[in-house]
Amino acid sequence: MIIHKEKIAFIGMGKFGTAIAYRLDITSRYKIAMYSRNKDDVEYFNEHKVSPKCFHECKFETASATDDIADAVDKAGIIFISVSSNGIKDVCEKMEGLIKKNAKVIICSKGISENYPFFYSEIAKNILGKKANIYVFSGPNFADEIARGELSITTLAGKNLIKTKLLSIIFRSTNIKIESSNDIIGVQLFGAMKNVMAITVGILEGLGFGKNRIIRTLMHFVSEIQRLSKVYKAKKNSAYLAAGIGDIMLTCFDEKSRNKKFGIAIGRGEKIAELLEKDLVEGYFATKAIRSMSLRVKRFNKQSLKYINALYDILYKDSKPAEILNSVEEKSE
Numbered sequence: 001m002i003i004h005k006e007k008i009a010f011i012g013m014g015k016f017g018t019a020i021a022y023r024l025d026i027t028s029r030y031k032i033a034m035y036s037r038n039k040d041d042v043e044y045f046n047e048h049k050v051s052p053k054c055f056h057e058c059k060f061e062t063a064s065a066t067d068d069i070a071d072a073v074d075k076a077g078i079i080f081i082s083v084s085s086n087g088i089k090d091v092c093e094k095m096e097g098l099i100k101k102n103a104k105v106i107i108c109s110k111g112i113s114e115n116y117p118f119f120y121s122e123i124a125k126n127i128l129g130k131k132a133n134i135y136v137f138s139g140p141n142f143a144d145e146i147a148r149g150e151l152s153i154t155t156l157a158g159k160n161l162i163k164t165k166l167l168s169i170i171f172r173s174t175n176i177k178i179e180s181s182n183d184i185i186g187v188q189l190f191g192a193m194k195n196v197m198a199i200t201v202g203i204l205e206g207l208g209f210g211k212n213r214i215i216r217t218l219m220h221f222v223s224e225i226q227r228l229s230k231v232y233k234a235k236k237n238s239a240y241l242a243a244g245i246g247d248i249m250l251t252c253f254d255e256k257s258r259n260k261k262f263g264i265a266i267g268r269g270e271k272i273a274e275l276l277e278k279d280l281v282e283g284y285f286a287t288k289a290i291r292s293m294s295l296r297v298k299r300f301n302k303q304s305l306k307y308i309n310a311l312y313d314i315l316y317k318d319s320k321p322a323e324i325l326n327s328v329e330e331k332s333e
């Protein structure tokens, strides 16, 4: 008897896409198709059933890779987007008109892209159509730990809570506990802000400040998230989700975080441009994007998001970190 397996496509073969794809592949319940724009990576994967770039101990069972996005999404009922933030618009445009009518599109990328400062769910809907079934997947999840099957928790958000809960069933036996939410915007806002906060915590640590001071600054960021939440109509309770408080704790307090490491290095005086060449730092782009988005909000003035603006000045205007972070604290009295 031939058992029909649902096809799941992964757009982006980076660390996170590879980790989630691997956990789903080894359940043997799905037909996994991975898309990468890099032909060599695709060939390596198809020959070895292992990612050429990460988690070499994770040998896939049946997944295949392609550098043809049409091939990847063809007949896929579920499509994960796991590219870095500046690739979201590009891959959505490439998928336009190619995806199955009722396909569910799950965005795993965290942040807001620098060049196109809108929530990813909005970018995806604008390109894929208003009726596209968009979900966001966000939580305290380091990719290497997901890949090796550590027990983890994450938030899956969709417009309709019941449909979201039904979709979450695909994660059974992956060791990832899913909490469902219908606050797509709130979950994305936290996913972007926790990286911005982790960079700031890193800078303060790199400068040698103590924990009291760091938490004081974080609390100001929490107020700025509240202001943004009101504007974008995010739900208050989303702060308690894995995608909220959970990911803030993980990213701000663990040095495995690329955003935090980037901040620490800035605090110690390293050059931003050189650091950006080494690793993906989504909070760098999100800081600029959130600032641009906030400039479109009439009720905001310069004081509304002064901590985000202070980080923007450090990252984009070469302002001295200690000076600017101290001056913003003094003004906050």
Ligand SMILES: NC(=O)C1=CN([C@@H]2O[C@H](COP(=O)(O)OP(=O)(O)OC[C@H]3O[C@@H](n4cnc5c(N)ncnc54)[C@H](OP(=O)(O)O)[C@@H]3O)[C@@H](O)[C@H]2O)C=CC1
Pocket (backbone or CB within 6 Å): 011, 012, 013, 014, 015, 016, 017, 036, 037, 038, 082, 083, 084, 085, 086, 087, 088, 090, 091, 108, 109, 110, 111, 141, 142, 143, 144, 280, 282
């Ligand atoms: N790593 C982690 O622990 C976690 C990451 N995330 C989020 O997932 C997203 C990806 O992170 P991660 O996997 O770690 O990053 P990586 O740098 O490992 O991978 C990013 C991938 O995106 C691909 N990409 C970027 N732009 C395009 C494009 N235009 N077309 C096709 N592919 C593109 C890159 O392809 P190429 O190799 O060809 O450049 C690369 O494979 C981020 O938003 C991150 O915040 C979420 C939770 C945890």
Ligand SMILES: O=C(CO)COP(=O)(O)O
Pocket (backbone or CB within 6 Å): 110, 139, 140, 141, 142, 195, 198, 247, 250, 251, 256, 257, 258, 259, 260, 280, 282
């Ligand atoms: O999103 C993450 C953990 O939840 C990964 O964080 P970094 O991108 O800072 O490494």
